[in-house]
Amino acid sequence: MRVTSVRLFNWMRFSGVQEVTLDATVYAVTAQFEHDDRRSNWAGKTSLLEAIRFALYGVHRAAREDDWISHGEASGYVEVTLSDGTLVRRERRRGSATRLLVQNPKADESAHGDDAQRVLVERVGLTREDFDATCWMAQKQLARLVTARPAERFEVVSGWVGLGPLQRCEDRARAKLAAASTAMTLLDAQATAAESVLVDECGRLGLPAGSGADAVVGSLEALVAVQAALAGEAGGKVQAATATLTRAHLAARRAQAAAEEDAVAADLTRMRTEFEALPPVVPGAASALADARAAMQAAGGEAKQKGALARGEFDGRCPVGNITCPATDALNAQRRENATAHKRALALYDDKCQAESAARLEADSARAADERRTALLAKREVLRGRLAVLRAEQAEQAEDAPSVGEAERALGAATLDHSNATYRASATRDALTRVEQARARIAATRDAVVTAREDAAVLRAAVRLFGRQGAQQRIAEAALADIESGANALLREASIDLSVTVRWAREGQGLATSCDSCGAAHPASQRVKRCERCGAERGPKLVERLDVDLSDRSGAAEDLAGAALQLAASSWLRAERGVQWGTAFIDEPFGALDEANRKAFAAHLTAMLRGRFGFEQAFVVAHSPDVLDAMPGRVTVMADEYGSRAEVA
DSSP states (O other): OOEEEEEEEEETTEEEEEEEEOOSSEEEEEEEETTBTTOOTTSSHHHHHHHHHHHHHOOOOOSSGGGGBOTTOSEEEEEEEETTSOEEEEEEETTSOOEEEEEETTTTEEEEHHHHHHHHHHHHOOOHHHHHHHTEEOTTOTTHHHHSOHHHHHHHHHHHHTOHHHHHHHHHHHHHHHHHHHHHHHHHHHHHHHHHHHHHHHHHHTOOTTOOHHHHHHHHHHHHHHHHHHHHHHHHHHHHHHHHHHHHHHHHHHHHHHHHHHHHHHHHHHHHHHHHHSOOOOTTHHHHHHHHHHHHHHHHHHHHHHHHHHTTOOOSBOTTTOSBOTTHHHHHHOHHHHHHHHHHHHHHHHHHHHHHHHHHHHHHHHHHHHHHHHHHHHHHHHHHHHHHHHHHHHHHSOSSOOOHHHHHHHHHHHHHHHHHHHHHHHHHHHHHHHHHHHHHHHHHHHHHHHHHHHHHHHHHHHHHHHSTTTHHHHHHHHHHHHHHHHHHHHHHHTTOOOOEEEESOEEEEEEOSBOTTTOOBOOSOTTOOBOTTTOOBOOEEEEOOOEEEESSOSHHHHHHHHHHHHHHHHHHHHHHHTOOOOEEEEESTTTTOOHHHHHHHHHHHHHHHHTTTOOSEEEEEOOOHHHHHHOSEEEEEEEETTEEEEEEO
16 A cells, blocks of 8 residues: 555645645655755655655644644645545644544545544554554654664564553453462461461460360360350349348338337327327307307497496487387486496406306317317327238238348349359350351361462463563564564665664573562562562563664664664564555655765665565655665655745656
C-alpha cells in the first residue's frame, strides 16, 4: 500500500488547493526559492511529508490546532488517496474541531471521527507509534534507536515484537504470586495464632508441651463435666440458703407478732382500768338540766318584769299570764314595793342560774363519760380482733430458724460460690470452643497452605515463562536477531565499515535485587540466597535493558546505524504482521555523513528500500547532488515569500 495522490488546501505554506500525483518509486524531495536558487531551507519539504502523516494520524508540529491552516485563511484540509482506493481527508475550520473522513468508494464504505481512525489504523496496519518507529525517519532523529535511553528502546521494541500480552501475563502472574505469598503469610500467622491457643491451654491444664488438639479437647471436656457438677451443687446450696432465709424471715415475723400481741394485751388492760375509773351512769341528768334551764328562764323573766315595775315602766303586760293587767296604773304607783320585789326576783334568778350551771356540768360530765365508755368498748373489740389475728399468725410461723442476718450472710456466700463455679464452668466451655475452633483452623490452614504453595509454584513457573528472561526474551531476541542481521546487511552492501549489535539483557555483578518469581525485593546482603517471601532461589543480577552497540562511535555512525536499524525493523515488523503499507519517509538522512559514506549509502539506499526492505514508495529529503542523482523520482517544492507549491518530476 502506498500513496497515490496528495491534495492540500491551506496546509501550512501550501495555500490554496494543490495536488500531486505519486508513483511507486523513491522520490528525492528538494526545495528551491524562485529568486534565490541557493536557498532551500524553510520552503516546506518536511511540511509536505508531514501532510501525509497528519492525514493518517492527526499529528503535526504546529503549536496550536489552528496554526497548521495557512496564515490568514479560514479553513484547510489534507486529502490523501491510497493505492487500495481509500481516501483519507482531515479538515478543520478555525475555532472548530478537526474532522476525519475515511472512505473507500470501491467498497462503498465510509467512517468518521474515532471510528474512521480505527478503520485507518487497521487498514494501514500500523499504530502511530509503530509508524513513527519504522516508517517515519524524522530529521536529526535517525540515530534515536541508537542514542535513546534503554527504557525508551525497550518500549519501542516491545511494541514491535508484540510483547504486550506477555508483559500483561507476567504482570498478572506476578500480582497473583504476590497475593498468594501474602495469603501464605496470613495463613502462617493464622496457624501460629491457633497453635498458641493450644500452647496456652496446655500450660493452664498442666499438659505436656506439644500435646495435640485432641488431648487438649479431651481434658477440657472432662473439666467441663466436673465444673458443671460443682456449679449444680453450688446452685442447690443457693436454693437451700434461700429457703433458710425465708424461714428466718418467718421466725422474725413470729417474734414481731408475739411482741405486738403483748402490746395489744397491755392496751386492753389499760382500757379496762380506764373504763372502770369512769364515773357511774347518772340517770335523769339531761331532764334535770332541762328543768333547771326552764326555771332559770322563768326567774329571769320575772326579774325583768320586776325591774320594769321598779322603774315605773310596767307596760301593763302580765309576765306570768301574758295578758293585759287591769291594775297597771296601780302597780306602777307602787315603785318602792316594786323595787324590793325586784331585788328578791334578782336573787332568785341568781340561784336558778347557779342551779342551771351545776345541772349543765353534771350533764356534760355524764355525756363525756358515756362517749368515752362507748369509744373504749369499740376499741376493745378492735384489739380483741387484732389479738386473735396475731395468735393465729404465731401458730403458722416457724419456731427454730437462724436470724435474718445469719441467713442473709449464708445466702450471700452460697451465691458467690455458685457465681464462681458458674464462671469457671463458662470459662472452660469457652476455652473448649476456642480449642475446637483452633483445631479446625489448623486443619483448614494446612490444606489451604498446601493449595497456596501449589498455586505459588504454578505462578512462579508462569512468571518465569512469561517474564523478560522467558518467552519475552526468546521472542525479542529472535526478532532482534533478524533486525540486527538486516541492518548489518544494509551496511555491508553499502560497503560501510560499520556493524551493530543488539542485546536484550546481560548479566551484571552480584545477585538479583528482586525476586524473579514474585517480585519481592531482596535484602542488600549478598548472603541471602532465597526469597524471604516465596522461597525461590536468588539468581544472578541481570541488567534488563535493550543495548545497541556499534563497532564505531560517531555522529555519522549513529545516523547510519539508526537508519539501518529502522529500515530493518520496519521490514521485519511489516512482514511479521502482514502489513500492506509500503511507504517510507526519510528526512535529511545524510547530514552528518562525509562524502564517501554519503555516496555509498545513497547509491544502495534506493535498491535496499525497494528490495530487501520491501518499500514500494519512499520520500527522501536531501540537498546533496550525490543523493539526488541516486533517486529515480523527484518532488520539488517551489517557494517564494508568499508560499510554496509542490511539483513532481
